[in-house]
Amino acid sequence: MDSLTLTLDADKNPLKHFNATDVLGLAQLAVQATTGVVGVVEGVHQSVRGTLGLPAGQAPGRAAGITGLVYQLVRGATQLAGAGTDAALSLLRSPDAAPVLSGADTIRREKFLAALNGVMGDHLVTSGSPFARIMEFRHGDQTLDECAPAVMAADPGKVVLLIHGLCMSDVHWRSAPAGGLGEALASKCGYTPVYLRYNSGLHVSRNGMELATRLEQLLAHWPEPIEQLCIVAHSMGGLLARSAVYYARQHGMRWPEVLKDLVFLGTPHHGAPLEQAGSWLDLFLGGIPYTRPFTALGRLRSAGITDLRYGHVLEEDWRGRDRFRQSPDLRCIVPLPTGVACHAVAATLTSQRGALSNHLIGDGLVPVRSALGQHREQQKSLSFAEPAQWVAYRTNHQRLLSSPEVAQKVVQWLT
Secondary structure, three states, X not given: OHHHOOOOOOOOOHHHHOOHHHHHHHHHHHHHHHHHHXXXXXXXXXHHHHHOOOOOOOOXXXXXXXXXXXXXXXXXXXXXXXXXXXXXXXXXXXXXXXHHHOOOOOHHHHHHHHHHHXXXXXXXXXXXXXXXXXXXXXXXXXXXXXXXXXXHHOOOOEEEEEEOOOXXXXXXXXXXXXXXXXXXHHHXXXXXXXXXXXXXXXXXXXXXXXXXXXXXXXXXXXXXXXXXXXXXXXXXXXXXXXXXXXXXXXXXXXXXXXXXXXXXXXXXXXXXXXXXXXXXXXXXXXXXXXXXHHHXXXXXXXXXXXXXXXXXXXXXXXXXXXXXXXXXXOOOOOOOOOOOEEEEEEEEOXXXXXXXXXXXXXXXXXOHHHHOOOOOOHHHOOOOOHHHEEEEEOOOOHHHHOOHHHHHHHHHHHO
């Protein structure tokens, strides 16, 4: 029957954006999610039984008797499926599987992977997921190592590195009209735009250390001497940039010597209220027996996200601490790097600054004062010069990447 024939519009078929490894990666995530949900349901079940005075299982949060056996069977079947998925992934990672892996690297796929890495990128790394992002420099739509030598040889000694934020990717910069800020800096200021792609779900400090090393390698292998380096960073990318400069100077690297400008776009230097609210949600759920098992869901959020609670940039800010536990701001204070012209752009959804935009609403994610490095405790404030601060009104966090007014201001600063 003709009615049994399925015709898929290529533009509407989501599978065209994924290759064989992606599909198995999705299956792997589904297995892990199922295991997690079973644990949450069993935990709620046991909480209810506990309040009724009924016996619990041998392990905390585990059911007893026939009920416990059912949960064990579901968990065992799920783990068996997971083992099969992992085995298939191992086969697809072999050199012989290269043709199978050559799926289209579409913008939609890239944005999906960027969001996934931001939410649970640390878990993707520890579980060996094929979705785990590796750090790399991009030039246009290619990995920098893959760019033709002739193209690279034509690049000038002025380089601007653009760093994306949480759950984002380099394609978000380049998807803006007319090529976005990178192309504006290329045409009007003579910079060669290089884009960083990284796993935003990892700790900021871990990414900062790796970026410091990779920039040192970039300086050594660039086809001609880099005389002027500029970094433009959006959101979490600004914390990453500050972390990289700190670790580079700690290890005596050379690239900070050519770093002339740092531009921060909506960077939560002193944290973001949404992550602070997330930590309070953990505290609330954990205080009620029936909702306590649901704290496991809140603990799925990545290390990168929890770093945004107060704006962590160093390993000492989180090492040895429970990142999900409500705690005061104990981070090490890292001032703006000396000898570098630092500029800050904040945004607000409102038409003028006020208490809500300064401390809470801001651009929808980052308050104005946090983006400008201002803090009620003077020793924690970042000293941006008055001419190096600018507020974009009626602008949200995402639009900072594509706003013509923001681009015009950044070009003015870097000209």
